[in-house]
Amino acid sequence: MSGPTEQEIRTKAYQLWKEAGEPAGNMDTFWYQAEKELLLKERSEPGDPPPGLTDNLPI
Numbered sequence: 001m002s003g004p005t006e007q008e009i010r011t012k013a014y015q016l017w018k019e020a021g022e023p024a025g026n027m028d029t030f031w032y033q034a035e036k037e038l039l040l041k042e043r044s045e046p047g048d049p050p051p052g053l054t055d056n057l058p059i
Contacts, residue, residue: 009031009034009035009038010034012035012038013031013033016033
């Protein structure tokens with residue numbers, strides 16, 4: 001597990017920025033959010049539900 005590449009983070013950050021309506025400034029916020037999402041995705045096992053999806057399921 002080597003982590004997401006700079007290009008993967010850049011692409012995801014751009015996607016997040018577009019989805020947010022292309023706001024001016026705070027580009028670092030989109031960068032860090034993209035990096036976080038990609039790291040979480042990479043750390044989850046194939047077939048596992050996304051993090052947080054099972055937080056409210058009964059035991």
